[in-house]
Amino acid sequence: MNNKKYLAIVIAALAASSTAVVAGTNGTDLNNNLLPATGGMGGASVARTVEPAAAVFGNPANLTQYNEGTSFTFGATYFDHNVEGNASAAFGGADIKSQTNPYLVPTIAITQAFSENLVAGLGLSVTAGLGADFRGEGIGDPLSELIVFNANVGAGYKVTENLSLGAMATIGNGYFQASTNENSGSTHNFGFRATVGGKYDMGATSFGAYYRSELKIRYDNYISDGAGNFWDDHVAQPAEIAFGVANNSLMGGALQVNADVIHKDYSGAAFYKDFYRDQTVFNLGAQLTTGKAQWRVGYSHARDPIKRNLDPGNIGIGGNDPIQTPSAFVPLFGPQLPVTGPVVEYFQATNAAAVWENTVTAGMGYQLMPNIKVDIHAAFSLDNEEDIGTANSALGDNVWTIEASAWQAGLGLTWSFK
Numbered sequence: 001m002n003n004k005k006y007l008a009i010v011i012a013a014l015a016a017s018s019t020a021v022v023a024g025t026n027g028t029d030l031n032n033n034l035l036p037a038t039g040g041m042g043g044a045s046v047a048r049t050v051e052p053a054a055a056v057f058g059n060p061a062n063l064t065q066y067n068e069g070t071s072f073t074f075g076a077t078y079f080d081h082n083v084e085g086n087a088s089a090a091f092g093g094a095d096i097k098s099q100t101n102p103y104l105v106p107t108i109a110i111t112q113a114f115s116e117n118l119v120a121g122l123g124l125s126v127t128a129g130l131g132a133d134f135r136g137e138g139i140g141d142p143l144s145e146l147i148v149f150n151a152n153v154g155a156g157y158k159v160t161e162n163l164s165l166g167a168m169a170t171i172g173n174g175y176f177q178a179s180t181n182e183n184s185g186s187t188h189n190f191g192f193r194a195t196v197g198g199k200y201d202m203g204a205t206s207f208g209a210y211y212r213s214e215l216k217i218r219y220d221n222y223i224s225d226g227a228g229n230f231w232d233d234h235v236a237q238p239a240e241i242a243f244g245v246a247n248n249s250l251m252g253g254a255l256q257v258n259a260d261v262i263h264k265d266y267s268g269a270a271f272y273k274d275f276y277r278d279q280t281v282f283n284l285g286a287q288l289t290t291g292k293a294q295w296r297v298g299y300s301h302a303r304d305p306i307k308r309n310l311d312p313g314n315i316g317i318g319g320n321d322p323i324q325t326p327s328a329f330v331p332l333f334g335p336q337l338p339v340t341g342p343v344v345e346y347f348q349a350t351n352a353a354a355v356w357e358n359t360v361t362a363g364m365g366y367q368l369m370p371n372i373k374v375d376i377h378a379a380f381s382l383d384n385e386e387d388i389g390t391a392n393s394a395l396g397d398n399v400w401t402i403e404a405s406a407w408q409a410g411l412g413l414t415w416s417f418k
Contacts, residue, residue, distance in 0.1 A: 026281050027266060027305040027354050028130040028146055029237060032058050034105045035125075036075040036412025040363020040377030041285025042298025044258035046244025047199060047208035050287055050294070050365070051375060051414060053109035056123040056152055059197040059210040059242070060166030063119040063156030066111040068418045073109040073123075075375070075412020078102060082405045083132055083353055087139050088389055089397035091346065096137040100145075103129065107412055117158040121168070124151050128174075128215075128237050134350050140326035141181040142350035148174040148215070148237060154195070162202065166210075168195040174217045176235060178351050183324035184223040191217035193237070204249035214239040214269055226324035226336035233318040238269040256287045266305055271318040275348050276305040285361075294365040296377065304355040306348055306388055310341035317344060342398045345389040349400035355386040356404065363410075373414045381406040 026033070033043040037051035038058075045054040048062065052071045055062035080102040087094050109123035128148035135141040154168030170193045177186040197210030215237040221230035244260040260283040266276035285298035314321050316339045325337040337343060363377030383405045389398040 026262070026302045026356075027238070027264060027272070027276060027279055028128045029240075029264065030105070030127050030129065031262065031281075033300070033359070034077040034079065034408065034410060035107055036073070036077070036377060036410045037296070037363065037365055037375035038285075039077060039379070039408070039410050040296035040298060040361050040375070041258060041287060042283045042300040042359060042361050044244065044260045044283040044285035044298060046210065046242045046258075046260040046262075047206040048246035048248075048256065048258060050256070050296070051412075052111045052121070053107050053123060053125075053412075055156065055166075056109040056111070056121040056154075056168070057125060057127065057150070059199065059208050059244070060121065060154045060168040060195055061156050061164045061197040061199040061208060061210070063111060063121045063154075063166055064117070064158045064164040067113045067116050067119050067158070069113055070417045071109075071111045071414060073107060073412055073414045075107040075410060077105045077107070077377075077408055077410030079105060079408040080406065081381075083402065085349075085385075085400060085402040087137075088349075088400045090342070090393065090395040091139050091398075094138050096134055096139060099133045099135065100131045103131075105129075118155060120153075120155045122151075122153040124149065126150070127172070130352065130354055132351055132353065135181050138328075139350065140328050142179070143181040143184070144178045144351035145186070146174065146176050146178075146235070148172050148217075162200055164199050164201075166197050170194065170215065172215045172217060172237070174219070174235070176217075176219045176222060179223050179323060179347070180326045182326050183226070185221075187219045187222045189217050189219055191215050204247055204253070206246045208244045208246070210242050212240045212242075214265070216270060223320060224324035225320075225322060231318075231320040231323070233320060234270040235318070236270040236272065238264045238266045238272060240264045251288065254289045258285045259283065274315060274317045275307050275344055275352060277307045279303060279305045292367040296361075296363040296365070298359075298361040300359040300361075302357060304357055304386055306353070306355065306386065310344055310390070312341040312390075312394055314338050314340050315344060317347060340394065342390065342393040342395045345393070345398055345400070349388045349402055353386070353388065353402045353404065355384055355402060356381075356406070357384055371416050373416070375412050375414070376410065378409045379407060
């Protein structure tokens, strides 16, 4: 069987396993999904990588793959998404559509080998983000945006011929707004997290794992309580644990296959725990090398993180209760809005509807010159529809129907100097 026929079989198998396609985020986390090369493999990169940036922003033990000289990656991914649907009957039942603009996500990564066994890595990218803008839709002008830039620095060390360990420190700088345009404002701050990982090579097969701590950032005075005061909130990008396996024994070593499992602890993360549930992500990717070119496909599945069956009483979000009532709802609730279960469902549907579940990606790389490589990837999304809310809430029928679609395209250049 020739390489082209083999690649066609791999693409068909991955595509057949998906029933709906949504690109980009796992909850609000990006992981390695938007990197120039790894984005074409569904983000699969825990046990072995296809670009240095995936070691800088993923499992730091993989830095030991790049133990010759210096590498520098510069790239960006364009991400556009569409969120629309129907408001619940309790909020008028109108058709609604988010007006959020597209995003451009940068990737900058550097690796430096100090010896055959010790490799350092550093980089800057956006590793979490989500946005919705329903202003002018007649439902209280919901508006939200979260963007977290991460600056990473760390190292990987080859302990034995088979075992590598790595650690990465992160400073995250976040920009955050949530709730509605009337009662909240954009604010920013920074926080810290760490990643520790390992990998074990057994010839053509590698096993990898890492643990990443939560990234907790305090956003001050971001939302009004309706009585002249403002609430603060800690928002924590969730802790996660990941396991992966990779193999390149097929096609005489020309075909590499990666598979990852990542578990995200949203139920233990400040702010998110009130409206998200834990999420487990499954990533699968393949790369076929033909001469100077690499051809990539990938698939990822992540159950939507929306928490169901909320307590109908006052539960707050991040401990904030009450909040300022949007002017359109003051006749119903007064100037202060109790943050009950139905109000949190309103927030889930209009601020945090990351209902992505299945992703299919494709990409390619090409060695332009001995020390310059270009990588591109793309992912196209089909509609995924979810019902969020409760039919028999204290407000009446509070079921929101939300549809989401997205697409992304990324490009990057990597320079290698040995």
